[in-house]
Amino acid sequence: MLPESHVAEHFANIQVQRQAARLGMWTFLATEILLFGGLFAAYAEYRSLFHEAFLLGARHLDAIMAAVETVVLITGSFAVVMALHYAKSSRAGMARLCLLAAAATGFVFLALHGVEYFHHFKEGALPGKYYSFAELRVTGISLFFALYFLMTGLHSLHVLVGAGVLVWLARRALSGQFSGQHYHPVELGGLYWHLVDLIWIFLFPLLYLV
Amino acid sequence: MSPSAAEAIFPEHHYLNAGTTARSWLLTTDHKRIGLMYMIAVLVSLLLGGIFALLLRFEHLTPGPTYIDAITYNRLFTLHGVIMVWFFLIPSIPSIFGNFFIPIMVGAKDVAFPRLNLASFYIYMFGAAFTLWGMIHGGADTGWTFYTPYSTTTTTVVIPILLGIFILGFSTILTGINFIVTIHTMRGPGLTWMRLPLFVWAIYGTSIIQVLATPVLGLTLLLIAVEHAFGFGLFDPARGGDPILFQHLFWFYSHPAVYIMILPAMGVISETVSAAARKNIFGYRAVAYSSLGIAFVGFFTWGHHMFVAGQSVFDAGAFGVLSMFVGIFTSIKVFTWVGTLYRGAIRFTTPFAYICGFLYFLVFGGMTGIAVATVSLDVHWHDTYFVVAHFHFIMVGAALMGFLAALHYWFPKMFGRLYHEGWGLVAATLIILGFNATFIPQFLLGNMGMPRRYYNYPERFQTLHVASTAGSTLLFFGFVIIFIYLALALKYGRVAGRNPWGSRGFEWDTPSPPPTHNFEQLPVFTHGPHEYQEVPEVSRVA
Numbered sequence: 001m002l003p004e005s006h007v008a009e010h011f012a013n014i015q016v017q018r019q020a021a022r023l024g025m026w027t028f029l030a031t032e033i034l035l036f037g038g039l040f041a042a043y044a045e046y047r048s049l050f051h052e053a054f055l056l057g058a059r060h061l062d063a064i065m066a067a068v069e070t071v072v073l074i075t076g077s078f079a080v081v082m083a084l085h086y087a088k089s090s091r092a093g094m095a096r097l098c099l100l101a102a103a104a105t106g107f108v109f110l111a112l113h114g115v116e117y118f119h120h121f122k123e124g125a126l127p128g129k130y131y132s133f134a135e136l137r138v139t140g141i142s143l144f145f146a147l148y149f150l151m152t153g154l155h156s157l158h159v160l161v162g163a164g165v166l167v168w169l170a171r172r173a174l175s176g177q178f179s180g181q182h183y184h185p186v187e188l189g190g191l192y193w194h195l196v197d198l199i200w201i202f203l204f205p206l207l208y209l210v
Numbered sequence: 211m212s213p214s215a216a217e218a219i220f221p222e223h224h225y226l227n228a229g230t231t232a233r234s235w236l237l238t239t240d241h242k243r244i245g246l247m248y249m250i251a252v253l254v255s256l257l258l259g260g261i262f263a264l265l266l267r268f269e270h271l272t273p274g275p276t277y278i279d280a281i282t283y284n285r286l287f288t289l290h291g292v293i294m295v296w297f298f299l300i301p302s303i304p305s306i307f308g309n310f311f312i313p314i315m316v317g318a319k320d321v322a323f324p325r326l327n328l329a330s331f332y333i334y335m336f337g338a339a340f341t342l343w344g345m346i347h348g349g350a351d352t353g354w355t356f357y358t359p360y361s362t363t364t365t366t367v368v369i370p371i372l373l374g375i376f377i378l379g380f381s382t383i384l385t386g387i388n389f390i391v392t393i394h395t396m397r398g399p400g401l402t403w404m405r406l407p408l409f410v411w412a413i414y415g416t417s418i419i420q421v422l423a424t425p426v427l428g429l430t431l432l433l434i435a436v437e438h439a440f441g442f443g444l445f446d447p448a449r450g451g452d453p454i455l456f457q458h459l460f461w462f463y464s465h466p467a468v469y470i471m472i473l474p475a476m477g478v479i480s481e482t483v484s485a486a487a488r489k490n491i492f493g494y495r496a497v498a499y500s501s502l503g504i505a506f507v508g509f510f511t512w513g514h515h516m517f518v519a520g521q522s523v524f525d526a527g528a529f530g531v532l533s534m535f536v537g538i539f540t541s542i543k544v545f546t547w548v549g550t551l552y553r554g555a556i557r558f559t560t561p562f563a564y565i566c567g568f569l570y571f572l573v574f575g576g577m578t579g580i581a582v583a584t585v586s587l588d589v590h591w592h593d594t595y596f597v598v599a600h601f602h603f604i605m606v607g608a609a610l611m612g613f614l615a616a617l618h619y620w621f622p623k624m625f626g627r628l629y630h631e632g633w634g635l636v637a638a639t640l641i642i643l644g645f646n647a648t649f650i651p652q653f654l655l656g657n658m659g660m661p662r663r664y665y666n667y668p669e670r671f672q673t674l675h676v677a678s679t680a681g682s683t684l685l686f687f688g689f690v691i692i693f694i695y696l697a698l699a700l701k702y703g704r705v706a707g708r709n710p711w712g713s714r715g716f717e718w719d720t721p722s723p724p725p726t727h728n729f730e731q732l733p734v735f736t737h738g739p740h741e742y743q744e745v746p747e748v749s750r751v752a
Contacts (some may be wrong), residue, residue, distance in 0.1 A: 010320035020322040031662040034424035128443035146442040
């Protein structure tokens with residue numbers, strides 16, 4: 001049996017509480033997808049309007065760097081899965097290590113993206129009226145960069161939040177709060193992290209490759 | 211089944227006196243107290259939005275300037291729209307009555323995430339504070355729709371108002387998630403989906419819309435704010451941007467939002483109509499599924515706001531036809547309500563007066579909705595008072611009737627006391643007449659060519675404008691009367707007892723007002739919520 005403290009008073013039992021938390025998280029993830037959905041819609045429209053600009057823009061972005069970032073994020077997702085595994089088998093130290101590793105991949109991702117942003121700032125490949133990159137002058141190119149910054153910016157914000165959540169979970173893991181009976185905070189945090197990952201899996205080809 | 215006076219006892223311990231300090235209210239996680247705090251906030255919003263509406267109507271007493279200038283007029287109608295849509299209509303029924311009654315109806319002690327529930331209230335207040343700050347510093351003049359490119363170039367204070375609504379969106383989303391999870395996971399023993407009260411079904415449909423549509427609005431408003439602040443050119447034709455894209459994104463939320471307003475009202479009517487007629491609801495499944503049908507189809511009709519905005523003729527036709535599907539689901543509901551009333555033992559109480567008002571506004575507003583969904587007709591009516599009158603009939607008139615029906619039907623449960631029935635009927639009459647007197651002239655004005663949001667108008671329209679203003683004054687007095695007799699009833703009203711309506715709804719099985727954890731003992735559900743016929747007990751052997 002589980003210590004009473006894990007079950008909130010208004011739930012009948014731990015199963016109901018767990019099911020509620022899981023459903024709540026999945027519903028929240030649906031809202032996140034819809035949040036990005038608006039930007040994907042904008043991308044679809046402007047890509048069809050300014051096909052050439054989007055091709056040239058994508059070619060100008062650093063696909064190798066983005067590939068590295070992708071690998072980093074996927075490694076993070078793997079670490080989260082392992083953290084869940086260790087949390088379930090009550091190995092607090094390993095769970096904490098994996099959670100911290102996953103959070104670290106998030107920060108590495110942000111740093112790499114920062115390098116990319118810095119590069120674009122320097123050359124003037126910026127959204128809207130700030131666009132001043134002389135080598136690439138074609139109608140709609142500033143829109144491409146507007147979308148690039150908005151989409152990756154919003155995603156990076158999510159990476160930051162997700163990494164914060166992972167660090168918080170790592171702290172809780174160390175104080176031995178998770179066990180084979182009580183691991184769903186790790187599961188829920190992990191779900192969020194996977195979504196952040198998944199959004200990048202769509203952003204990467206759309207912005208850098210096609 | 212009707213309770214005798216001897217039964218009407220006011221419980222000694224209940225959620226209202228469970229703690230009397232300010233802290234016990236402000237930091238409560240009790241869904242009933244949160245519902246009440248929402249009620250205060252939402253009613254203040256209604257008052258504010260109503261005052262703005264009256265100021266607008268009085269300006270229209272004479273053509274040309276009456277007592278305010280054009281820019282003030284523009285700011286007033288923007289704030290009227292923003293406040294009424296986002297701070298009154300959208301949170302009204304779900305956040306007040308949904309919060310209060312969903313857990314009780316499903317037999318739970320609270321919503322699934324009580325702390326998130328409290329957070330959503332404070333997020334609402336924070337968003338409201340932002341918007342208020344923007345209003346005090348001048349307010350925006352874009353209309354509540356924030357159409358680009360005007361909204362990205364106006365010099366009025368548009369950003370705080372956009373951010374206020376953006377923040378408010380999180381409150382809507384959290385409330386929606388809470389309800390979905392509560393309804394899925396916390397139903398009491400014996401409460402199958404097909405035994406859920408129809409109000410719960412309606413709130414379930416509403417929550418789905420809230421959760422799926424609101425993020426798109428959030429993003430869209432954020433993009434407008436970014437455009438206004440930095441000029442990324444996303445909606446700026448000079449940089450290749452497309453203003454129509456904004457309209458698509460905006461209406462992808464804002465059309466379903468109409469169903470966020472009307473679906474809960476439909477749920478209230480399903481509850482009250484069965485209690486008023488003292489009869490089983492006619493076609494339970496049809497009502498339940500049509501709520502989901504409206505929630506679903508509502509997502510595919512947004513293009514009917516853009517018939518003259520440059521979308522293709524094919525798209526316009528498709529959106530027109532899709533919009534009419536909403537009419538089908540709505541009429542299924544109307545027929546089942548009327549079928550429920552047919553040969554019922556109707557008592558003409560205040561909630562029943564609002565049921566009648568609701569049916570009238572829904573059918574009239576709905577039929578004009580079918581009319582404006584017809585592309586060829588809409589070209590003439592687009593952006594005129596006809597559209598204004600149409601959407602006020604349906605999303606204000608009908609939603610308001612639902613809100614007031616809920617307020618009067620559940621007031622005895624929430625506060626344990628009865629209001630004065632006679633004054634209730636007087637106020638209902640005033641409000642229904644006043645609403646008609648306000649907006650029927652506007653239908654006529656719109657058909658004659660009066661464009662919406664115009665400060666000035668030709669002299670021949672004056673009679674109808676004056677009639678409309680007179681109607682809005684009547685409407686206002688109706689609300690004043692409601693406020694007075696409800697406030698008096700809080701202290702001096704007769705004790706209501708557990709079930710003053712003799713309703714079969716689950717919420718009436720618990721004391722009025724309910725105890726902190728809703729029940730004296732957790733309920734076990736053995737019948738549906740609208741079953742008035744006693745089941746013949748033939749199978750029971752003595």
